[in-house]
Ligand SMILES: [Zn+2]
């Protein structure tokens with residue numbers, strides 16, 4: 001993937017952390033972890049670089065409802081399911097829904113280039129909690 005961004009120690013540390021986790025962390029969590037590598041980095045710098053990296057396609061920004069944004073170092077197209085109970089964002093291993101673009105293109109005069117989908121559900125942990133609360 002082509003990026004116009006110059007490499008920097010901060011951005012490298014952010015990308016390295018995001019590529020090492022499957023957790024889809026919030027900016028705050030990214031900050032806590034990158035701080036261990038670059039102790040003097042500020043939360044503002046982390047926010048700014050996360051948004052820059054997302055804009056350049058080096059990472060993915062997942063905005064779900066009004067809850068905080070999550071970040072993903074896996075830029076390979078994949079789907080997410082968001083737990084409506086705890087807000088956790090999880091990867092979904094499933095076939096890409098490419099035919100959705102064809103369906104949309106059939107009723108759109110322009111050109112469809114991509115679609116953005118996320119699923120909502122309740123994760124296993126929360127299901128268990130809900131069950132035992134009954
Ligand atoms: Zn949950």
Ligand SMILES: [Zn+2]
Nearest residue numbers: 072074080091
């Ligand atoms: Zn993901």
